[in-house]
Amino acid sequence: MKILVINAGSSSLKYQLIDMTDESVIAKGNCDRIGIGGHISHKTFDGRTVDTDCNFPTHTEAFEKLVEVLTTGEASVIKSMDEISAVGHRIVQGAEVFSKTCIATDEVIDQIDGLADLAPVHNHAHALALRACKKVIPADVKQVVVFDTGFHQTMPAKAYMYGVPYECYKDLHVRKYGFHGTSHRFVTAKLAETLGKKPEDLKIVSCHLGNGSSITAVNAGKSVDTTMGFTPLDGLIMGTRSGAIDASAVTYIMNKLGLSASEMSDYLNKKSGFLGLSGVSSDNRDIQKAVNEGNERAKITSEMLTYQIKKYIGSFAAAMNGLDAVIFTGGIGENAPEVREGACEDMSFFGIEIDKELNKCRGELKKISTEASKVQVWVVPTNEELLIARDTLELVK
DSSP states (O other): OEEEEEEEOSSEEEEEEEETTTTEEEEEEEEEOTTSSOEEEEEETTSOEEEEEOOOSSHHHHHHHHHHHHHSSTTOOOSOGGGEEEEEEEESOOTTTOSSOEEOOHHHHHHHHHTGGGSTTTHHHHHHHHHHHHHHSOTTSEEEEEETTGGGGGOOHHHHOOSSOHHHHHHHOOSOOOOOHHHHHHHHHHHHHHHTOOGGGOEEEEEEOSSSOEEEEEETTEEEEESOOSSTTSSSOOSSOOOSOOHHHHHHHHHHHTOOHHHHHHHHHHSSHHHHHHSSOSSHHHHHHHHHTTOHHHHHHHHHHHHHHHHHHHHHHHHHTOOSEEEEEHHHHHHOHHHHHHHHTTOGGGTOOBOTTGGGOOSSOEEOBOTTOSSEEEEOOOOHHHHHHHHHHHHHO
16 A cells, blocks of 8 residues: 655645655655755655656646656656545644644644634645645545644643633634644654553653754653644754743844834744854754854853753653653754763753763664663654554555
């Protein structure tokens, strides 16, 4: 059984075709610059490629090209789309409307589009992709939607509510939603499997660190708190996002710089974080290089990240009344030993001791804590596409 996994953005359409008999990736690629030209990069499991400019006025044309490269030409991997059993879509925002994976009916697609105010960059693009996919793929191929926010719907009200008038929650739906849910769900389940334990028996702090970062407290397999909030802006300092900031500082900056609400949102989401603080880059690799060269602003930026991770690990352990393991995942979490070391430094009182030699690993499933460490520390590579494919397979079966 073959599952096509789609991750659509406002101007992009990333995809993977996965053979669920052995969960291997048959082909993957990205249709980008949708609406402003168009380009497709496509690669098969055996190294054949397509890399060319195209004309993508809308997501429909991108889907048509995706079908074309999968089924025809020198880099094709299937004879027709009839070989695909289902399509699984990543959806960023499901709000309180969607707590579980579901079939994408016309009504569901309209509801996803209706949540665009809560995720303006993503949800409308998801709806466009879903409708475009319906035009292109055979009618009997089911589409399934998997929500980033779904995993966090188990948070209690004391964790997701804000200290603003209740009407803001009731009428405007303002609350913490959390994101990276598919990643946190995948890595915590993977660790439980690796340890030969049930998720119900573990208290885990999962650190998904990348250009966008979030940390989640997972107790008995369920999210009980997370750092990202109403939007992905909250929590840790990130590539271009500020992370948590005093709301009065926001209004103060707006007044001093004469920024509108949308301009301030852009300022905090795209011009802050690593980029704004260091003046070097939004990429952690560039930040670490600058640290090694003696750049003081880069050093402060790096220290802020590890300090914040440390604080969240401690606070979430307190919230769960204990801690069995810490997971590092995502582009930074899997590949930046210096970030992991900094976050776990001086945590021996807490039962966390990292082995510096073991911690030199990159991108592999590995325990990096010492044998004496009461809390295990692991690097667990994430695979959100595979989780979406598994959810899709389970539902269509």
